[in-house]
Amino acid sequence: MRAPALWLLGIVPILGLALAGCTAPATPVPEAPTAAATSLVPTSTHPPSPQPPSLTPAQEPPPAPSCDVAPIAFTSDRDGNGEIYIVKPDGTGMTNLTNNSARDWAPVWSPDGAHIAFMSKRDGNEEIYVMKADGSEVKNLTRNPAGDWRPAWSPDGLRLVFTSGRDGNEEIYVMSSDGSGVTRLTDDPATDALPSWSPDGTRIAFVSSRGGDDEIYVMSADGSEVTNLSNNPASDWDPAWSPDGTRIAYNSNRDGNDEIYVVNLESGEVKNLTKSRGNDWRFSWSPNGKRIVFTATRDGNPELYVMKADGSGQRNLSNNRQSDGESSSWSPDSNRVAFVSTPPGRDPAFEILLVDAGGGEVTRLTDDPANDDLPAWIPMCREAPARDG
DSSP states (O other): OOOTHHHHTTOOOOOOOOOOOOBOSOEETTOOOBOOOBSSOOOSOOOOOOOOOOOOGGGSOOOOOBTTTOOEEEEEOTTSSOEEEEEOTTSOOOEESOOOSSOEEEEEEOTTSSEEEEEEOTTSSOEEEEEETTSOSOEESOOOSSOEEEEEEOTTSSEEEEEEOTTSSOEEEEEETTSOSOEEOOOOSSOEEEEEEOTTSSEEEEEEOTTSSOEEEEEETTSOSOEESSOOSSOEEEEEEOTTSSEEEEEEOTTSSOEEEEEETTTOOEEESOOOSSOEEEEEEOTTSSEEEEEEOTTSSOEEEEEETTSOSOEESSOOSSOEEEEEEEOTTSSEEEEEEOOTTOTTOOEEEEEETTOOOEEESOOOSSOEEEEEEOSOOBOOOOOOO
């Protein structure tokens, strides 16, 4: 089964169109010539990423917060419609950042914590917006009548990659963080979606149905050198790079149920990390790369699990009869996980809870009759030593 949380991000299902193809270096919209894909992970030299602009003291990003007060952004409809809120890990400082009558959801922090990208329907369709971390200076970045979804910041914070239906089908685009320079990276009649940046910003992993089934592909950040990484008749989706850039984890049903796999980009070795009879999905790497948190149904209901990056040490973190882990987010120091849970008698409403990544007491962060979902911890803080395990 597919992770239903993708619907919250405005992603429509990957369609199994049977036209194969791949892209050459991207050109500004609408042109995008085609070329043949490679069969191995690209190893050639990539063009350098643009350098961050020089900042005046007034433009310098805010200092990293202490890890014990590093804020968590999330989506809530407690004011009657979807809004973006932030809150500190102790539950204080609850602030509505968006305050708009339309739906705003799916916050994504910039790497320096100075801005938040999010999705909104305030202009009548799904668009990508950005605002400062205090909710000021809100800007529509995409401004297109078609749907635009799933923004992801480049590691240097200068660009956003996203999925758009503006050319008649789902393709992957990139733009500068101010919304300028929109460029189509893929150009295929099939669906291309769910882009994920490599940690060095030179490559992008994504899902495509161009071969007739959902596969994991990798391309250079300019859209060239497209490679089918998974190359399996089963469905493979939701790629995520390891923090050191040497591996990509993804979901696959190649063994008959949804499992989490990882591929070593140097050796090409593929490994099933979860190896369970249930379904395992909605995973994310810890910032230090040592662990992976994920949702599993192996105990009869969705629960939050954690494992080491090699698949060992799998542990149930939530241990609850309710639905847990529909979405989750690591603390920047890799010590804790924020996740959503359905309180008893309140299905399908969610609350946000916190748990130590090594296990222990679960504490409630939000407590409201409305729906609180899609937590996103700020990606940087003044770190405490991470706990091994």
